[in-house]
Each structure stands twice: as structure tokens, then as C-alpha cells.
Amino acid sequence: MSQLRQDPIQRRWVIIATNRSERPRDLKTVAQFENGGPCPFCPGNERETPGEIIAWRHPGTQPNQRGWEVRVVPNRYPALQIEGELERCAQGIYDTVSGIGAHEAIIETPEHDLTMSDYSVEHLAKVITAYRERIQDLYRDHRFRYVLVFKNYGALAGASLKHSHSQLIATPVTPRLVSLELESARDYYGMKERCLFCDIIKQEMREEVRVVSRNEKFVAFCPFASRFPYETFIMPLKHSHDFTTLDEDGVRKLASLLKDVLFRLKVLHNDPPYNFVIHTSPNVETSPRRPGYWGTLPYDYHWHIEIIPRLQQIAGFEWGSGFYINGVEPEVAADKLRKSLG
């Protein structure tokens, strides 16, 4: 069974997942990415995955058979397991939590060769709705503090299967980066009685130079301190700490802007590998409300999507320092993305 371990020096959590070395690509080379047998995510191969959790299906079709548009299944090589009691232990100076969690794959389309920016806005809205419904469902499980939705596109971004999919991992701890963002938001609100993210959005809208694209409900911009060339954040214009409060129109508008940004990246950089992650509020029902963690509910947080094109290798400086060298000014990146569609 997996185990969560906390490093007492850098205060980060690590999942020690011993069943994952059987995965299609772990510890192997990028070259093996597209070889191998039949695609487990293609229609007709539904029995190659664990049974579906939820699916958007054509009327009259049966679970785990053809006829789906979006399909969510447990990851065959889960980093964490869903069954079991949560146990928090000391091991000498170290802290551990049993490796309880959920690890799911969102199979975004039945078409093997489509990429996310190819989908219609309506179809992408279904994928985003799947994210929302899975987070909502998993937050009902009081063992879980966080659900991280993410996408690895392309072998260089860590994808082990080509067929377009996203993933989510539900964890019994809040990831360090999210905790850090919650702290920043809380400290800023404490000082100013304004949301940090709302203030950033206002400055970005005013200065315009880092804005890539926008619509009535969302803005996409290259962050002022971008870690990577062409890194792009999507944020809701209206304050909201919780991704799952998105209504149908919000989902559609988000789908529209996400498609737009991914398409710009694809055109500008010849379909580059990328990752994206959704940062949203932790599970307010299960997170501790002690001072120094986040003392109040995180209504001062502001959910967003971080899109990270993988155009360069990450080297020792970045790993060793937690800071980054970015060779492309965010203002230049945003300008090129703005102009990418002619």
C-alpha cells in the first residue's frame, strides 16, 4: 500500500507509491510513449479500464460499453487507494499518513487522435462538468482534504497514454502549494480587506500587456512572475474561492476561453506538451481551522487554472532553489499569444 510521507525539512508531502512501476512508461524512455498494444481509452476497449464511475452517454447505451462522450474511470495504477482507514503516524522524527485517496482518469473524448483544443466548446464544457462533479462527489468523503485536477499532454509533460485524458487525485492532506496560496490570500485579505487575486486581475486588466484573451466571465494572462515561457493563468473575473460553484454558463465560458488559450499555444508552438492544474478551495468540511493553517474558511481564496507549456527542461537551479529562470518576458509571451491567431 502507498504511504504519504512528510519531509520535515521542506515540509512537503510525497506519495510513496510502490505499485506504480508497472505503469506503461515509468522509468522508461520517452521513445516508448506511442508504442504498445490497443488503446485502453478507445471505444470498444472499455473492459481494459476499471469500471466507469460516471459517464456522459448517448441515450440507451450501457455503462462500460460503447456510446460515451466523456468517461471517468479509476486509474489502473493508482497512486493512492480508495479503501481503508486514514491513519496518521509518527515514525521517529517523520510523519506519515496512510496512502488513502482517489486517483481517476477523465477520458475526455472517444476519438483517439483529438486534442483538447480540437473539441467543440460544448464538448469541452462536458469535460469541465465532469471535473466539477467529481470534485463535489469526492468532497463528500470526509477523509479527503483536497482534489487536484490536472492534465499531462504529451510524453514530455508526463503523459503515459496518447488518448486525450485528464486526471484527478484526492488526498487526505492539502498540497503545499495550495496551502501557500491560501496563506498568501489570507494574509493579504487580513492587511487590505481585499482579495489578492481580484487585485491582480484588476492590475492585469488595466495594464493589458500580459492579457492573452478574455470573455465576459474569465481572463487569461501570462503571470507577472511566470516560471516558464508562455505560462498562462485563467481566472474568473468575479470573486469565487470554489471551482465547483461554476454554473452552466460559467462552465461554457470557461470552456470557450480554455479552448482559445490551448489553441493559441498549439498554433504558436507547433502543438507543444503542456500541463494544466486547477487550484481551488480545499474541502472546507474536513480541513483543520487552526491558526497558522488557515484560521477561517478560505473565502478569500480565488480559484484558477495554471497552464504550463513544457518548452524547456527544468534543471538543477530550479529544483534546488524553488525559483526559476524564464528566458521569455511574460509581456512578450502574451503579445505573441495574442497575435497567434493572425
Add this chain to the structure above:
Amino acid sequence: MSQLRQDPIQRRWVIIATNRSERPRDLKTVAQFENGGPCPFCPGNERETPGEIIAWRHPGTQPNQRGWEVRVVPNRYPALQIEGELERCAQGIYDTVSGIGAHEAIIETPEHDLTMSDYSVEHLAKVITAYRERIQDLYRDHRFRYVLVFKNYGALAGASLKHSHSQLIATPVTPRLVSLELESARDYYGMKERCLFCDIIKQEMREEVRVVSRNEKFVAFCPFASRFPYETFIMPLKHSHDFTTLDEDGVRKLASLLKDVLFRLKVLHNDPPYNFVIHTSPNVETSPRRPGYWGTLPYDYHWHIEIIPRLQQIAGFEWGSGFYINGVEPEVAADKLRKSLG
């Protein structure tokens, strides 16, 4: 000119370095790594680099000519520039510091095809002495708060030249990961009046299962919460916050253990790409001593080297959460490294 920018959400620093896109490999593919013209780090090509800062030379040889064993030069594509005034500015909600710093290459050997684990202990001791002397010299410059020494080995680890070299970057801010470690060390010392790292070393020496190798002055072990398979830390057994206090015997013992660990990795994983970084005390002369930063001088810190083999891609989950999935138990990794030499 470069600029340091701080992200107000994740509180990390980024170097926006606009002159680096001319580098041999930036934004290009790994395949181009070993192509190209004459090696600028080979003897006879000394004029292909900026003039040397310091070198270990055979008697009677001239600077910037043949006859060196270890040679330190400014990076031709520096992320930060050495000349100029340090200026800290607000740009609306954001914080910036002018891109002042040093970026140097330590050319470790005149032999184009040697790798670090091939050197004699005596030769590697010269390389480590070069690290020590450069940190000491740069800490005399009161604009700098930190000097990060790191090595990228192999194209997949971010190296842009094959000829064996390390790098250092001196920065006017303390990198976030180092600040975080200083805080952990301070908090722990405040609670227990013992060094966090010394306690970790004691537990590792007692449990033995994660120890890879050791000698009279140093221990190498796979950390309990390893982020990556076969990640290995080297720590001095005797408490010391400052790498530059290493004496001649310490340098030699460190060289011996570093060579040993790198050789084990090479044998076990067929010469894998890797990064290593030295974490040591910030510049005590120039760092602020305010509460909440680190209120006292960091005598409770404990310098160490982090070695990170690059055996798998880092995917969205890791970027998005600041936590890691490691498919190889550190206990198993240490066991394999212990047995790697037969």
C-alpha cells in the same frame, strides 16, 4: 537587463532573463544537445569563454591558455548581470529587484569525455574547493544574499554542453526553498534546542535502511520523503551551517563520498542524467534579521547536498501541488545503491 520578480501568490522569485534565448539549447529539442561546433570548455578553446575568474593550473601556465585542471569562468549567457546597483521596486501589486547577480561555470576537467564520478578523489577535491572559494568570494559582495552551486548532468537534466561542468548563481534574494529550510530548522531548534538535520542524521544512522554509504565525516542517504526515485542527500555528520567552513580534510572526505554516490548511480542506472545542488547558509552579512524571516543567524541550519537522478518526467501533479509521487521506496532505492558495487 534581467529582472527578478516575486509572485505574490506563491511567494517565489523568478528571474526574467531576456538574453538567454540565444543559449545553445533553450527552447530547442534534446536531440540538438551533442551537435554543433568546437567545445568552448576544451583546452585550446579558452578564448571561447569569458576570461577566467580563478583556475587550478600547472605551474608556469598563463590565464586563459592551456594548462588548467579546473577553471571558473563567467557564464556566456548569464541569467543575472554582475554590474549595477541593486534596486528594489514596486510595480503595482508586484515586487521586483534589478537583475544583479553572478552566474559562473565551473569547468571541472580539461577532458571532454570524463564525468564527475571518473575523477580521482584528489581532482574532485579541487572542484569542491573551487565551489568553496567562489562562494566565499561572492559573499564578500554585499549585494548578494545567496550563492547556489548546482550541476546539471545530461541533456535531460538541463545541461546545454556535454563537457563536464557545474554552475553557480549568486542572487540578491534568498531562494524560497532555502528560506523554507531555514524556517524549519529555526522552528525545530526553538522547540527542542536541537538541530533538525542532526536529529534526522541520528535516526538515519540508527535505522540504517536508507543509508547508501558513509565515511568518517559524511553520510549519504535516500531521504525518508524522497521526491524522486534514488534521490540521495549527503550531509556532514558534524553540525555545520556553512559549507565554506570545510577544511582540506573535509573537502577530501566529501569528494570521496560524492564520487562514491555518483558512481553507484552510474552503475545502477546506466549513467543517468542528474542534478545536484548545495544548500548552505545564506550570506549572514547581508540577510535581514527580522522576525518571521530568520530572526537569528542560521547557526541552526545544516548544509547538505541534494542529488536528484532524472529517471522520470515531472508531470502536472507535481507542478500543480508541490508534492510528488515517487514509485520507488527510499528503502528499496538505498538497498539497490548499497548493493550496486557488487
